[in-house]
Amino acid sequence: MLIKGFGNVCHETSSQKEKAIVPEKTFRSKEIDLTQEKVLGIGFLDDPTGSIRYGMRAEYAEDSSSADPIIKVTIQKTGSEEVHYISLNDVNVTNASEIEMFALCCYADDTGQGTGGTFGTWQTLNYYRANASGNGAFKLTNPADSCLSVKQNWLSMIEEMRKLYMEAGLYKQALDGDSLLNCFVHNHSEIVEKGENSHKNLPLQDSQNW
Numbered sequence: 001m002l003i004k005g006f007g008n009v010c011h012e013t014s015s016q017k018e019k020a021i022v023p024e025k026t027f028r029s030k031e032i033d034l035t036q037e038k039v040l041g042i043g044f045l046d047d048p049t050g051s052i053r054y055g056m057r058a059e060y061a062e063d064s065s066s067a068d069p070i071i072k073v074t075i076q077k078t079g080s081e082e083v084h085y086i087s088l089n090d091v092n093v094t095n096a097s098e099i100e101m102f103a104l105c106c107y108a109d110d111t112g113q114g115t116g117g118t119f120g121t122w123q124t125l126n127y128y129r130a131n132a133s134g135n136g137a138f139k140l141t142n143p144a145d146s147c148l149s150v151k152q153n154w155l156s157m158i159e160e161m162r163k164l165y166m167e168a169g170l171y172k173q174a175l176d177g178d179s180l181l182n183c184f185v186h187n188h189s190e191i192v193e194k195g196e197n198s199h200k201n202l203p204l205q206d207s208q209n210w
Helices: 029-038 098-110 121-134 153-165 172-195 206-208
Strands: 008-014 039-046 052-061 068-078 080-087
Touching: 039 098, 052 098, 068 098, 068 121, 080 098, 098 172, 121 153, 121 172, 153 172
Parallel strands: none
Antiparallel strands: 008 080, 039 052, 052 068, 068 080
């Protein structure tokens, strides 16, 4: 599942994508349209200056399938939209960008494979990485200029923070770490195994130490 460059991320501006002319829809096509238009989750990115926050939302791409789930992430900027397509079969949680992890979290929640938290898997992961960055163990990549370009090992960050929470007696937070690890290792490996071009190099052996 190793990601090379940005091969798994396609992007465009809203002005670049032409609207398709859709023929008369059947009941089945309406059902598909509703699935594609469903908002899976929302998040926020910061302007590089830190003075503005941009909203982002996740939806299924038109060509997404259960074997090859593709998430369309739209970033709403001032006066424009920026669209990115994330192929989840190609996401490597040991070397992933902010936007890839956002897409994966939203998909996990929609398919019942997330953490089950009130505010969703992305928010759980967010508080984990915020505390990790406070300890100097992880870099915040929520500025819009680094959400794609900076890739980090999210799996090792979760493992390290879970260990610290457990040692501090913060068992609820440690259990959140268990849920995140289960989501990103066990469940995501099943997603990848369904893809025709799946890879097998996600480090599942680490699960023995949880």
